[in-house]
Amino acid sequence: MPSASFSSAPDLARLPIVVNARAISLSEGIRAGLSVAVIIALNEYLAFAPLREAALAALLTCICDPGGPIRRRVPVLLTFALLGAAVTAGFGLLREFGPAVALPLGVFGLFCSSFVRIYGQAPQQLGALLATVQILSLDRGNSSLTEAGILAASFIAGALWAILLTMVIWRIHPFLPARRAVGEAYRKLSELAGDLHALVRAPAISDAAWEAHARIHRRAARDAIEAARTVVMDTLRARGAVSNRAAQAVIRLETADQIFGSLIALSDLLEHASPSERHVAERVLRRMRPLLLILGRGIVTDDPDAHHRIDRSIDAIVEGLGALPDGAPLWAIVDRITERLRIAHTLAVPANLAPGVDASGRAMPFWPQMIRPLRANLDWKSPALRHAVRTGVVSALPLAFTMFWFTPYDHWLTMTVVATMQPYYSLTYTRAIERIAGTAAGGIVAAVVGLVCTTPLAIAGAMFPLAMLAFAVRAVSFGLFMMALTPLVVLLVETGTPGTDEWMIAFVRAAFTILGGLIAVGANFALWPSREPDLVAAEVKNAIAAHGAYAEADFSALLGDSTGAALGPARRAAGVASNALEALITRALLEPGTKQRDALEAAMVVDAALRRCAGRLARLQHDPLVASGTPAPVLRVWRDWIGMSMRLLASGRTDLPPRPGGTENDTLARLARQIELMAGAMERLR
DSSP states (O other): OOOOOOOOOOOOOGOOOOOGGGGGOOOHHHHHHHHHHHHHHHHHHHOOHHHHHHHHHHHHHHHOOOSSSSSHHHHHHHHHHHHHHHHHHHHHHHHHHHHHHHHHHHHHHHHHHHHGGOOOOOHHHHHHHHHHHHHHHHHHOSHHHHHHHHHHHHHHHHHHHHHIIIIIIEEEOOTHHHHEEEEHHHHHHHHHHHHHHHHHHSSSSHHHHHHHIHHHIIIIHHHHHHHHHHHHHHHHHEEEEHHHHHHHHHHHHHHHHHHHHHHHHHHHHHOOOOOOHHHHHHHHHHHHHHHHHHHHHHHHHTTHHHHHHHHHHHHHHHGGGGGOOOOHHHHHHHHHHHHHHHHHHHHHHHHGSSBBBOOOOOOHHHHHHHHHHHHHHHHHHOOOHHHHHHHHHHHHHHHHHHHSSOTTEEEEEEEEHHHHOSSSHHHHHHHHHHHHHHHHHHHHHHHHHHHHOOOOHHHHHHHHHHHHHHHSSSTHHHHHHHHHHHHHHHHHHHSTTTTOOOHHHHHHHHHHHHHHHHHHHHHHHHHOOOOOOOHHHHHHHHHHHHHHHHHHHHHHHHHTTSSSTHHHHHHHHHHHHHHHHHHHHHHHHTSSSSTTHHHHHHHHHHHHHHHHHHHHHHHHTTOOHHHHHOOOOHHHHHHHHHHHHHHHHTOOOOOOOOOSSSSHHHHHHHHHHHHHHHHHHHHHHO
């Protein structure tokens, strides 16, 4: 009987190459076009060669922009400007000491540029761009301190020009469509609550009225939630799934979905409720309708002052339930709604804009923020560490080729290898296909543009539409981005080496791209590969279990039941588990189709909730209200409840025990809400 053949090659028909037409952004395209074209035109007018460095810096700064609130984007972009200038000058000077010095330091620099992904998406993108700057600096070198200083100053000037366009002249809000869509979902929930309030107030309600309520308002709310889900998922595919804005979007959306389900349960209960229950429900719904409306507006405007009114409204709703007898079904439903409302509204409080900050929004000390992810990922099980080591090892050969066999274009080989390699084989293979295909098509476009634009001024003019097109489709498809970016790069090279044949530049770039892509794919397949199956549920359960152990260790250290020696390893294990889950989410977001959309969205909710739990747990040791304001027996009860709840969730069960009775402070209540939120999400994950 012949043995079945096995092929390790991926199925090309199933490659996760995604084209998302809804992600076209003309505003980003125009901004990028202006940032590059203005500098190139100025270079043609002044004939000042370092302006090409400024144009490169402006281009890379546009790519580096992480999106989100300006207060969080500016530090990232300014950091890139300063580090890029330092890399340009420093590694350029190192190149003059010869390969014996520059090569090992260059390999170490590329390792560090890859390893910074452990700190999140924005540092990951910053590190990738700094790797590009480093490769270019090692390729050309700086012959003197004066030259290095001029290039560094030009880099800063170009980056600041792009930042000025981004923050002042041409402001872009990449997450605004997602916020508006989620806000609209809350507005529809407000209308649903308002119609239910009108029904309860009516002296007599027919069955037809209840049916109309269910048919019209429930459908509108469901449509709004599903529309928001589509917009949020498209935004996360384009911007990444592990930023603070992404966490806000998925948690608010999941909360809206769970509130919607509770409102349906409430309407079913009120249809056959007693007059006293309807009287209590009338007061609850009277407050709930404007509360949901204000919350929806606050999601769009990011108004931190609105949360005071929201908080008072939620407290008033809870107080209104006091007239109900213990164990009343209405109390349980409304309590679930208010808990979800607290989750949604506290995301606008300064303490919740990012996990791990205090009540005034102040971040944790800088050193713990830096050292904890580092310790958690200095483990060979960490995909980030394996990928960084692989990047350093594989890039050594093309980097040496750049130094020993110098040509004007050989840096494209090293850049392709470093940029194509991803922590997981499937992503690397996909990125290689898109980069090669996009570069080849873009090379043809560059050659055609070069035949038409024969003067330096015409070339400078062509860069504006090329840059605009490249950045407009950047979030649509990586392959399309490469196709539009390649002509821009080829023409930018020609401005530095006028007279060079565009066909030759395009051919050399395509050849180095193909070779670099093959090297990256082969290295990712052979060297410490990470080809784990897409077991979303299993990875989520592992992350929940790790955070449950972290929570128990944290409470035990707070109570003095342990010396705290187990706290550090538990924290690191939780961090590694979150990193692994986020890596899985990142890969899954690239998958086409919608067969596993519910599981993926649930995993994103759990991941965001775990990150917030970790932030609360990190501050638990320094929270005086918990340490001194809560009796030790109460803390032990809460520790046991959190540990048991997390173990149940990690085993796939969602029937959590009720919260401990008695007094609970704000930190404990927020931990409980996140755990209960995860329980609701796990229902979809199963």
